[in-house]
Amino acid sequence: MEKVTYRVQRYDPDKDKKPRIQEFVIPFRHGMTVLDGLIYIKENVDNTLCFRSSCRMGICGSCGMFINNLPRLACHTPIEELKKDTITVKSLPNFPVVRDLVCDLTSLFAKHKSVKPYIIEPDMTEIEKPTGEFLQAQAQLEEFVQFAYCIKCGLCMAACPTLATDRHFLGPQPLTQAYRYSADRRDCGAKERFKMTDTPHGIWLCHLAGACSEVCPKGVDPAFGQQLLKRAMFSDSLRLRKKPVPPSVAKPPAEKKPRVAVPEFTIKKPNTKS
Ligand code: SF4
Ligand code: FES
Structure with missing residues (x-):
């Protein structure tokens, strides 16, 4: 494949009543991502094209787009993986x-903020003058760590069929x-x-x-994560959920440290006997 065709959504709120599609045919090179192609178009063909990106390595979550009918990160989608010469x-x-x-992610961040995504310590004195760490x-961290990898890209929200029918649904993110913080x-x-x-x-709208x-x-x-949240809420309503321990007095369970053999001395003690 020497060329690839991009069918790109264009929308200017000052001129267009609704989004339209514009086609660009650009050179293809091995290893190119969808984001690379968009950057090529912006730099060489049409500098008015608007899209978001930053890290180019799947970390910042800003390049979420609807690519060949699926929400994906443009920087993390190699064109070869799509197995098509039209994108x-x-x-x-x-x-x-x-x-x-560029879409407006205000609702994602507002909903994220509304669930208090931080550790809550009720004792203000402890926050201002902590008495402990x-x-x-490690075992406690592993109970939720996969949910802490979220980069807030919004792809899950774009894919959610419930959110498509109810914009007020809190949504998967x-x-x-x-759940992660609870x-x-x-x-x-x-x-x-x-x-x-x-x-x-x-949560009960998630089916x-x-x-x-x-x-x-x-x-x-x-x-x-959402099913675990349902279970936690249900256990809580039956008073089966363990009472949290205030952070300052929480003690991690003793972890077994691997036994490490004491190394042999490599420097001989000087012979003090004369
Ligand atoms: S949970 Fe949603 S917002 Fe978070 S990284 Fe996954 S798709 Fe992106
Ligand atoms: S540019 Fe940062 S995730 Fe794609």
Whole structure:
């Protein structure tokens, strides 16, 4: 393949009533990502093309787009992987379009913020004058660490069929983060979060379609996170959930340290006997 055709969504709110598609045929080179092609178009063909990107390595979460009918990170999608010489790129569904491929992610960040995505310590004196460390053992971290890999790209929200029919549904990203922080043994805010997620637009609307986990580029598995949140809320309502230990007094379980053999001395003691 020497050329690749990009069918790119264009939308200028000052001129267009609705988004339209514009075609660009550009040279292809081995290893090129969808983002590389968009950068080529912007630098060589049409500098008015708008899209978001930053890290170019799947870390910042800013290049989420609808590529050949799936939400993907443009910088993390090699063109060869699509197995097509025509690529259709649009802005993410379930978010309003601002211009061309740029969508408005305000609702994602507002919903994320609404579930209090941080460790809650009720004792203000402890926050201002801590008496101990916020300890955490490896085993405790492993209870939720995969959910902490979220880069807030919004791909799961764009793939969610429930969100497509109810824009007020909290959605997979915020609900998974509600679980991530509630599962953290250092946190005392689970009950506050459960109140926020136990609403008509909350967790119970998730019917486990699983599309969110299919598209997540970081292996977070938000569909699983949401089921764990349901279980935690249900256990809490039956008073089966363990009471959290305040962070400052939390003690990690003793971890077995691997035995390391004491090395042989390599420098001989000087012979002090004369
Ligand atoms: S859960 Fe995955 S898809 Fe959703 S915002 Fe986080 S990293 Fe992106
Ligand atoms: S540019 Fe940062 S994730 Fe793609």
